[in-house]
Amino acid sequence: MKTHKQLEEFASKPNNYNDRAVVNLKTYDTKNVSRLNTDNTLEAAIYTSQMIWPATHDETRPGTVILFPNKSWSIGLASVNFIHHPNNGPVFHFDSEGVSEEVLNEIDRLQPKGNSEGIQIMVMGDITDHVNEQLASYKVKSLTAETAAQFAFKVDEEYARLTDEYPENILVVSSEDHAKLFSLVAGYWIAHMPEPILYVETNGVPLETIKALKKRKNPNIYIVGPEKIISKHVEEELSTYGSVTRIPGDNPVEVSIEFTMFKDQDSGFGWGIDKPGRGLSFISTSQPELAITTAPFSHLGKHCPLIWLDQGKLEDSVYHFLAKIKPTFQDSPQEGPYNHSYLMGSIETISYETQGIIDNKLEIVAESDGGHH
Secondary structure, eight states: OOOHHHHHHHHOOOSOOOTTTTTTOSOSOBTTEEEEOOOOHHHHHHHHHHHHOOOSSGGGSOSOEEEEETTOHHHHHHHGGGGSTTTOOOEEEEBTTBSOHHHHHHHHHHOOOOOTTOOOEEEESOOOHHHHHHTTTSOEEEEOOSSHHHHHHHHHHHHHHHHTSOOSEEEEEEOSGGGHHHHHHHHHHHHHSSOOEEEEBTTBOOHHHHHHHTTSSSOEEEEESOTTTSOHHHHHHHTTTSEEEEEOOSSHHHHHHHHHHOOOTTTOOSOOOOSSSOEEEEEETTOTTHHHHTGGGGTSTTOOOEEEEBTTBOOHHHHHHHHHTOOEESSOGGGOOOOEEEEESOTTTSOHHHHHHHHHHHSOEETTTSOOO
């Protein structure tokens, strides 16, 4: 148990900086931080795919690849639910011209095995004849809908059909653009656990969302975001269909931290991370769509939740969270536990200085004096 003094020390900001730290760098990875050094969501998706699925043998090949339209974050977010088993696969986007050559090459490298029904590629949204031609050598299934709420409903239906059950834990997020950063926090969880999102608006609950809730008996409903994003009125309406809990926070950074620490002991929902020995993912609020294409980092490997960095910078709330999970050892650092994180974005978006601070805050130190013997 850390003392108050230790927590203050671990949460403190550096006093002196070295402006030569980035000169002649040969690697952008550090001992406790692996960086995906790109701001391009498609590149990030491919990097993620290659890190999570080496595809060297059957056990490391994915089942189903998920494709979503790049101009719809709300469809992309709902699609992330399919990353989980039985699909077990990465998520890429396509555009009006079709599926890019880079993505087709990555799908070819992966050689997806297919899910329990043999589906190798799931395509979200309307697709053209050209896309059908591009994917002709694979077994493909597509889902279409006219609205975000309708699409999330269809994802829920399809996942329940694949797994023969409707999960009792549900995340409710807003589909409105001004809520994007709050809503995207949920993506890493639904890739980690087979629990869907359903969409609402600030002051309304769509019929499709109500229809999905009625398929459960008293579900556990978790609202992600403050009342300015999803109103008290909506919370009260949702409470007529199940037990409602709000994961709060005044801004997206705070919500991402609250979600990372939240745990419902009765239902098992939530990361519940407040101790060392964990994986984390850091993404700048200036690059929100990276939260969709890198979501597989919560599915396999270190099973990481998402922490937002406000415009790529560390806020006090992040410092204090990292202080809580700072690892310490009694006799030898080999005892562990160890923390590790992934940093999504270029050094122009998230500076190397910020990376160095995160790396240090994740480092294991002696319990007695905070040093490293």
